[in-house]
Ligand SMILES: Nc1ncnc2c1ncn2[C@@H]1O[C@H](COP(=O)(O)OP(=O)(O)O)[C@@H](O)[C@H]1O
C-alpha cells in the first residue's frame with residue numbers, strides 16, 4: 334500500500350442470495366487521499382455494494398480491500414473503523430426520527446471517548462458549517478429534504494473521518510436543492526481535506542469530481 | 558432515546574396495562590400480607606397473656622356471643638403453670654356519630670372491653686397517656702389511640718356508651734390493632750351496664766415464666782373439653798402465618814404469570830418496534846455503533862417500558878386496596894400495609910419482565926446486517 338492511497342481494492346467479489354447474484358465481480362480500484370471520486374453506472378450495477386464494502390458495512394467473499402490502512406477482510410470488529418474513518422451520507426432516511434437534529438449529529442461520537450459537552454460543541458460547530466445551527470433542537474421530521482441531507486453531511490464529518498461515502502446524496506432532491514448539497518459537499522471536501530466518494534446518476538454532477546468511475550455488472554469499466 | 562418505547566402509543570399502552578395489572582395484583586396482595594403480618598406481630602407482645610380461653614363454639618375473642626362465668630377466672634388461675642388470668646367482657650359500643658367522628662362511628666362503633674384495671678398488662682397495655690380508669694362504678698374509660706383520632710377525643714372528653722356518659726381518663730397505644738381500635742373500662746361497670754353481671758366474654762391467661770404455653774393451653778382444654786376452647790397466641794400466629802403463606806404463594810404464582818404474560822407482551826412490542834426501526838438501526842450501525850450498544854439500547858427501552866408499568870401498577874394496586882378496604886373492611890380488623898419488600902418485589906418483577914421480554918428483540922436488533930437494514934425502506 335502506497336503512502337497516499339487511502340483505498341486499495343483488488344479483485345473484490347461479493348455475491349448475494351447464496352452466490353446467485355454477483356453484485357461485485359472483481360473490482361480493482363485505488364483512491365488517493367483527498368481525492369474526489371464520483372461513481373456512475375446503471376441501477377443494480379453494484380455501486381452501493383461497492384460503497385458498502387469500502388465503508389465496512391458488509392464483507393466481501395474474495396479479493397483484498399484496505400481502507401485507511403486497515404485490512405477489512407481480516408479485521409474482526411469493524412464498528413470502530415466505521416466510526417473513526419468513515420462518514421456515510423445516504424440518499425434518504427439518514428436521520429433517526431425520534432432524536433433532535435443535534436443528537437443526530439452527535440450519535441457517531443457515542444462510541445468515542447468524547448465528553449458530552451465536547452460532543453455538543455463539535456456537533457454545533459458542524460451544524461453551523463452546514464448553516465443549520467438554529468435548527469439544532471428541532472426534530473428531523475420538521476426539516477426539508479435538503480436540510481436533512483445537510484444534517485447528514487454534518488454527522489458524516491463529526492468524527493473527522495478520512496473518507497466520506499455519499500450514495501446518491503441528491504437523488505431525492507430537486508435539482509436546485511441538490512446543487513446546494515453538492516456545493517456544500519465539495520467545499521467541505523476541500524476544507525476538511527477528506528476523501529470523497531460519491532455515487533451519482535447526473536453526468537454534470539459527476540463532472541465536478543477529480544475522477545469518474547463507471548461501474549457495470551459489478552466491474553469497473555475503464556474505457557472512459 | 559427515552560421516548561422511543563412510546564413511539565407507538567397504542568402498543569406501548571397495551572403492554573403497560575398488561576404488566577401494570579400483574580404488578581397491581583402483586584402490590585395488593587403484598588399490602589394485605591403486610592397488614593396481616595403487622596397485626597400478628599403485635600399480638601405476640603411480651604408481657605401479655607399467651608393463652609386466650611373462650612366458650613367453645615364462639616369466635617376467637619368471644620365477640621360473637623357465648624359468655625363465660627366469671628368464677629372461671631379464679632379457677633383457671635389455680636391451674637398448674639398459670640401465673641395470672643384476666644376476665645374480659647367485650648361489647649360493641651354502638652356509639653352515636655353525633656360526636657363528630659369521621660365516619661368511624663357509622664361503622665357500628667368500636668369494641669369496649671371491661672377488665673380489672675390491675676390486669677391491663679395482660680392485654681399488652683403497659684402505659685397510658687393520662688390515668689387508668691378506677692375499678693367500680695366511676696364511669697371512667699381509656700381509649701385506644703385510633704379511637705381517639707377517629708372520634709376526636711382527648712383526655713377529659715366524654716363518650717356516650719349504652720346511654721351512660723363515660724369520661725376519657727387516658728389514651729393508650731398497645732400496638733395491637735384490635736385493642737387500639739377499642740376501649741377499656743372497669744369490668745363491673747360494663748357488666749352492670751350490659752346486664753352481664755358475673756359474665757366475661759373471654760379469659761386471658763399468662764403462664765409462668767418457665768411453663769410451656771401450649772402445654773398449659775392443653776391442660777385447660779382437657780379439663781373442660783365440652784365447655785372451653787383455649788388457643789395460644791402462637792397457635793393463632795401460626796394459623797395466620799399459614800394463610801399468609803398461602804397468600805404469599807398466590808402472590809408468587811401471579812408474579813410468575815405476570816412475568817410470562819408481560820414478557821410475551823414486551824417481546825411483541827419490542828419486536829414490532831425493532832422491525833419498524835430497521836432502517837434506523839442500519840444508520841446507527843453505519844455511524845459505528847457496536848452491536849452491544851444497540852443491544853443495550855433496545856434492552857434499555859424494554860426496561861423503561863416495564864418500569865413505567867411498575868409505577869402505574871403500584872399506584873393501581875394501592876388505589877384498589879384503599880377502595881376495597883374502605884368499602885368492605887371495617888377498621889376494626891386490620892390495615893393494609895405497603896412494605897418496602899412489596900415495592901422491591903414489584904420493581905423486581907417489572908425489571909425481570911423488561912429483561913426477559915427485551916433480550917430477544919434486542920439480540921435480533923444487534924444482529925441485523927447493516928446492508929440489509931439500509932436497503933429496508
Ligand atoms: N442485501 C442484498 N441482498 C440481496 N441482493 C442484493 C443486496 N444488496 C444488493 N443486492 C443486489 O446486488 C446487485 C447490486 O446492487 P447495488 O449495489 O445496490 O446496485 P446499485 O447501487 O448500483 O443500484 C443488485 O442486483 C441488487 O439487487
Ligand SMILES: [Mg+2]
Nearest residue numbers: 380381382500
Ligand atoms: Mg444504489
